[in-house]
Amino acid sequence: MPEKHMKIMQLTLIIVLIFASKARAQEPKSELHLYERATQIGTVANREFKDEKGRVVKAIYYTQSGIPTGPIKAELLREQSIRTYSYNVHDCKIIEQHYEPGPKLSRTYNTECLDGTAIPRLTTIVRADGTREGEVRHSKTGSRQTILYFDKSGQKVVAISGQLAADIDLVHGWGQELDGFAAGIAPNQEKGRPQDLSVLVNIKNVSHSAEGMITMSPVLVELKDANGRIVGWKFASEAFVGNDQADHCPAFMKEGAPLLGRSQQRAEYGLNEQFGRLAPGRYSMTVSFCVSGQQERLVSNTIFLEVEP
Numbered sequence: 001m002p003e004k005h006m007k008i009m010q011l012t013l014i015i016v017l018i019f020a021s022k023a024r025a026q027e028p029k030s031e032l033h034l035y036e037r038a039t040q041i042g043t044v045a046n047r048e049f050k051d052e053k054g055r056v057v058k059a060i061y062y063t064q065s066g067i068p069t070g071p072i073k074a075e076l077l078r079e080q081s082i083r084t085y086s087y088n089v090h091d092c093k094i095i096e097q098h099y100e101p102g103p104k105l106s107r108t109y110n111t112e113c114l115d116g117t118a119i120p121r122l123t124t125i126v127r128a129d130g131t132r133e134g135e136v137r138h139s140k141t142g143s144r145q146t147i148l149y150f151d152k153s154g155q156k157v158v159a160i161s162g163q164l165a166a167d168i169d170l171v172h173g174w175g176q177e178l179d180g181f182a183a184g185i186a187p188n189q190e191k192g193r194p195q196d197l198s199v200l201v202n203i204k205n206v207s208h209s210a211e212g213m214i215t216m217s218p219v220l221v222e223l224k225d226a227n228g229r230i231v232g233w234k235f236a237s238e239a240f241v242g243n244d245q246a247d248h249c250p251a252f253m254k255e256g257a258p259l260l261g262r263s264q265q266r267a268e269y270g271l272n273e274q275f276g277r278l279a280p281g282r283y284s285m286t287v288s289f290c291v292s293g294q295q296e297r298l299v300s301n302t303i304f305l306e307v308e309p
Contacts, residue, residue, distance in 0.1 A: 028057050034072045038064070043080060044072045055091065059083045081106075091118040107133060114140075127154070137165070149200065149265065151188050158186035159200040159265040170202065175300040178291060180208025181216070181257060183300035185287055191306030194272040199303065201287050204263040214257040216289045216298065217250050221269055226282045233274050249290035249297075257291075271305070280309045 028049035038044045042063045049058040062077040079101050086095040092113035098106045111123045119142040125134035131154030137146040148168065149159035156171035174184035184202045191197075201218065208214065223231040258264045271278060283305045289298040 032074065034074065036072075038072075041080075045074070045077055053091075055085070055087055057085050059085075088113075090116055092120070093118070104128075151186070151190075153189070156186070158188060159202055160204070160263040161265050162262060164204060164261055164263055172303050173301050174202075174204065175286075175298070177206055178296060178298040179214075179294055180206055180260075181214075181291065181298055182206055183287060183289055183298050185285065185300045185303055187303055187305055188268075190304075191308055193308055194275070194278045195270075197271040197305055197307070199269045199271070199285055199287075199305075200265060201267045201269070201300070202263055202265050203258055203289070203298075205258045205260050207260070208257070209260045213292075215253040215255060215292045216257055217253040217255055218267065218287055219249055219290050219297065220288045221274065222286050222288070223271075223275060224284045225279075231275055231278070231283070233276075253290060253292060271307070278307045280307050282306055 028051050030047050030049045032045060032047045034045045035043070043061050044064045045062040047060045047062075048056050051057050060082050061080045063080045064072060065076045065078050081101070082099040082103050084095075084097045084099075085093055088094050090113065092111065094111050094113075096109040096111070098108070100106050105128045107128065108126045109123055110126065111120050113119055114121050119140075120136075120138045122138065123136040124132060125136070127133045131152065132150050133154070134150060135148040136144055137148075139145040144162060146160065146162040146165050148157050148165070149161075150156060151158045151171070157168055158171060160170065170184045171186050172184070174182040176182070182204050184204065185199050186202075188198045188200065189196065203216065221233070223233075225231060255266070284302050285305065286302045287300045291298050
């Protein structure tokens with residue numbers, strides 16, 4: 001082989017080795033973390049991948065095969081979910097994507113930060129189908145200030161957690177105030193099959209500023225058909241009792257009320273789970289709460305739902 005060609009081959013090999021070395025250096029390093037105990041959703045470990053700046057760019061969460069007994073074992077880990085993260089030049093985490101095993105994209109968090117910083121200003125949560133699921137408005141320090149949840153269309157606000165917003169409100173408003181509080185409910189969609197319909201319940205503090213703890217508990221979720229007849233539900237519980245007990249409040253109400261100027265999402269009632277099989281047609285719903293120190297119940301607004309076959 002001519003000496004000239006030999007030198008070209010040697011130079012090419014050196015270049016390939018240099019690029020391969022750089023590629024290996026840029027590969028995210030991973031570290032496995034085994035938990036002491038499983039979380040409420042069964043997570044027992046995670047593996048984090050970090051870039052050259054030490055930023056987490058990927059995380060894999062695991063459950064454990066079989067019934068966990070004793071210490072968590074790495075050889076029994078089973079993938080539960082995956083998250084990936086992207087950053088801009090200011091280290092703002094601009095994109096966070098969540099995947100189910102497969103991998104299958106479940107939702108994406110798109111974040112805007114304050115100019116030239118890594119402090120989040122606004123985060124939009126988008127479902128896999130591209131519709132808006134939620135919106136997080138951050139404070140000047142980056143903490144979560146107000147969280148808005150949207151219906152299936154991604155256009156209507158159905159729940160609010162945190163500081164009340166002046167520019168946006170629940171799609172169907174709130175019920176009448178009682179002792180400075182108001183209850184508001186909204187459906188995840190206006191019409192659909194019973195198994196696809198659910199109602200989100202909110203409480204807001206408009207003007208109650210007492211220092212003492214105020215507790216409240218829902219005692220009646222009332223669903224009526226088009227003829228005004230009350231639909232019975234599948235079960236009764238401490239926080240969800242039958243019509244024959246609607247005038248009575250639980251002796252112990254453990255849920256505290258939101259602070260002044262704030263709202264809480266309290267519950268989400270699935271129609272199929274609460275009422276079983278429903279005939280197609282138009283229904284109305286209201287929810288009422290017991291409030292400590294009050295004889296009268298706090299009643300939500302009334303919403304209308306269209307149940308399809």
